[in-house]
Amino acid sequence: MPKLVDHEERRAHIIDALLRSAASSGLHSVTMRSVAVEAGVSVRLVQYYFDTKEQLLLAAMARLTTRMGERVQQRVRASGAATDPRGIIEAVLLEAVPTDEESRAFHLIHTEYAVLSVTDPALGGQPFLAAPNEMEAFLAARLAAAQQAGDADPRLDPCQEAVVLLAVSAGLGLSVLLGQRTADEATGILRYHLGRLLPG
Amino acid sequence: MPKLVDHEERRAHIIDALLRSAASSGLHSVTMRSVAVEAGVSVRLVQYYFDTKEQLLLAAMARLTTRMGERVQQRVRASGAATDPRGIIEAVLLEAVPTDEESRAFHLIHTEYAVLSVTDPALGGQPFLAAPNEMEAFLAARLAAAQQAGDADPRLDPCQEAVVLLAVSAGLGLSVLLGQRTADEATGILRYHLGRLLPG
DNA sequence: CTTTTGATGGTATGGTTGTACCACAAAAAC
DNA sequence: GTTTTTGTGGTACAACCATACCATCAAAAG
Numbered sequence: 001m002p003k004l005v006d007h008e009e010r011r012a013h014i015i016d017a018l019l020r021s022a023a024s025s026g027l028h029s030v031t032m033r034s035v036a037v038e039a040g041v042s043v044r045l046v047q048y049y050f051d052t053k054e055q056l057l058l059a060a061m062a063r064l065t066t067r068m069g070e071r072v073q074q075r076v077r078a079s080g081a082a083t084d085p086r087g088i089i090e091a092v093l094l095e096a097v098p099t100d101e102e103s104r105a106f107h108l109i110h111t112e113y114a115v116l117s118v119t120d121p122a123l124g125g126q127p128f129l130a131a132p133n134e135m136e137a138f139l140a141a142r143l144a145a146a147q148q149a150g151d152a153d154p155r156l157d158p159c160q161e162a163v164v165l166l167a168v169s170a171g172l173g174l175s176v177l178l179g180q181r182t183a184d185e186a187t188g189i190l191r192y193h194l195g196r197l198l199p200g
Numbered sequence: 201m202p203k204l205v206d207h208e209e210r211r212a213h214i215i216d217a218l219l220r221s222a223a224s225s226g227l228h229s230v231t232m233r234s235v236a237v238e239a240g241v242s243v244r245l246v247q248y249y250f251d252t253k254e255q256l257l258l259a260a261m262a263r264l265t266t267r268m269g270e271r272v273q274q275r276v277r278a279s280g281a282a283t284d285p286r287g288i289i290e291a292v293l294l295e296a297v298p299t300d301e302e303s304r305a306f307h308l309i310h311t312e313y314a315v316l317s318v319t320d321p322a323l324g325g326q327p328f329l330a331a332p333n334e335m336e337a338f339l340a341a342r343l344a345a346a347q348q349a350g351d352a353d354p355r356l357d358p359c360q361e362a363v364v365l366l367a368v369s370a371g372l373g374l375s376v377l378l379g380q381r382t383a384d385e386a387t388g389i390l391r392y393h394l395g396r397l398l399p400g
Numbered sequence: 401c402t403t404t405t406g407a408t409g410g411t412a413t414g415g416t417t418g419t420a421c422c423a424c425a426a427a428a429a430c
Numbered sequence: 431g432t433t434t435t436t437g438t439g440g441t442a443c444a445a446c447c448a449t450a451c452c453a454t455c456a457a458a459a460g
Contacts, residue, residue: 004427005437026319028228032418042439043418053418108318114378115315118308119226129380160392163381167371167389168364174374175367178314180329189367192360204457205407232448242409243448253448 011049014039015060022060023105027112032056054122061113065127068106071095085142085151086198089165090191092135096169097186098176107173136162143197152198161197168193211249214239215260222260223305227312232256254322261313265327268306271295285342285351286398289365290391292335296369297376297386308377336362343397352398361397368393 017039021030032053036043050056072095079091098104117123139162146152172186181189217239221230232253236243250256272295279291298304317323339362346352372386381389 024319026316028316029319031416033416044439044441045437047419048437051419108315111315114374115308115311116226116228118377118379119224119229125379128378132375132380156396157392160389163372163389164368164393167368167375169367169371170374171367171369171371172363174370175332177318178328179318179325180332181363189360189363192357193364196356231446233446244409244411245407247449248407251449 007049010045011059012063014041014046014049014056015063018056018060019064019105019109022109022112027109027116057123061123061127064106064110064113065131068095068110069131071103071106085146085149086194086200089139089142089198090194092139093165093169093190093194094187096173097183097190098173099183099187104177108177111174111177132166135166139165146198151200156197165193165197207249210245211259212263214241214246214249214256215263218256218260219264219305219309222309222312227309227316258323261323261327264306264310264313265331268295268310269331271303271306285346285349286394286400289339289342289398290394292339293365293369293390293394294387296373297383297390298373299383299387304377307373311374311377332366335366339365346398351400356397365393365397 014035018030018035021034021038025034032043032046035056036046039046046056050059072092075091075095076088079087095103096107098107113123114125114128117125117128136159140158143152143156143158143161147154147156147158169190172181172189175181176183176186214235218230218235221234221238225234232243232246235256236246239246246256250259272292275291275295276288279287295303296307298307313323314325314328317325317328336359340358343352343356343358343361347354347356347358369390372381372389375381376383376386
């Protein structure tokens, strides 16, 4: 072996170039060439580390979902470990509204992937369903706990409310992406709704 | 003039071909050729009635939003004119969840357009903001009326609840599109949430 | 009847894209 | 020191796309 180069690091470098390019001009406009230029390498190298464009896109999607998971966990941890359920729930949901530029890019690309996966069978929609389903169960459990602690109306259905929570956060996030609302407005709405669910 | 052909009718025919093609293989994969084939005409004709592809896409988007507006109005009318606010609100919101195949196609293409318009300045995002803003005001007014009629908790804020309602319906609709939930499940969730808002 | 004009088909063209192929350098293996 | 092997560059190629251009036919206008 000649140059002893870390494959994973190079792959990450190229994928980040793709994500940067997709964030500014859309996932539909990324090409092998544009990614290569953005990464500062030759097209041949992109071919070398990801044989085909499809594999490149799949790898980028995997990296994206990984990073989003990390962001959620980090935000939950930052909001104080094992504190009140309200804080944790709020942290999870607020991650869906794009505030900083990085999160905006993440959500834009993620949404483009998701919509694309509806018609493109090569992308396989599973990754977009696993995470929300996990979140749903997580939120439902937290709501049930809050009910038993007397912090929430015992008449409401934790499972359905969890779905509503995720739907409203997704809907608000999308509206921010489309420019209908500012991130602050969306945050306010989410807090309002959460306040109606978990008073105090 | 030779063949005395109705331009608008031909344009509609071609646009419908585009929508059909986009519904099955995605908006990103529509090309002048595929539209021509689907419409059963020559590529030259597509050029003739829509000079450029961009104009074709814009016309299709216009027709799409028009149709969606018609669907909402029709649904509201079908749910009984001037009946209880609950029925009208439910009708408006349920239109966002894709039930039949036609509505699924509409929402898929509409979402693709919306996401595309974020990065593609040629599509101009305004059409995607006008309709939701109208809906928001409409729903807020209905909620306020329900409050004064004593059908809703007077403590809740009609404006913020209207935003929440639209967000949850959009989020649920998207989740149905992505295959995370069936249309029936989404409908049930929406009815549940509406039941908490407007008991009775 | 002639001429103009709207509607249509076919094809050429310039550009772009994904990918395959060829070449080469340099470090490791032997 | 020779021979692999691995990373890298450049380039060629076939497909496809949007669009421009040329030709034609038939109906209306004169």
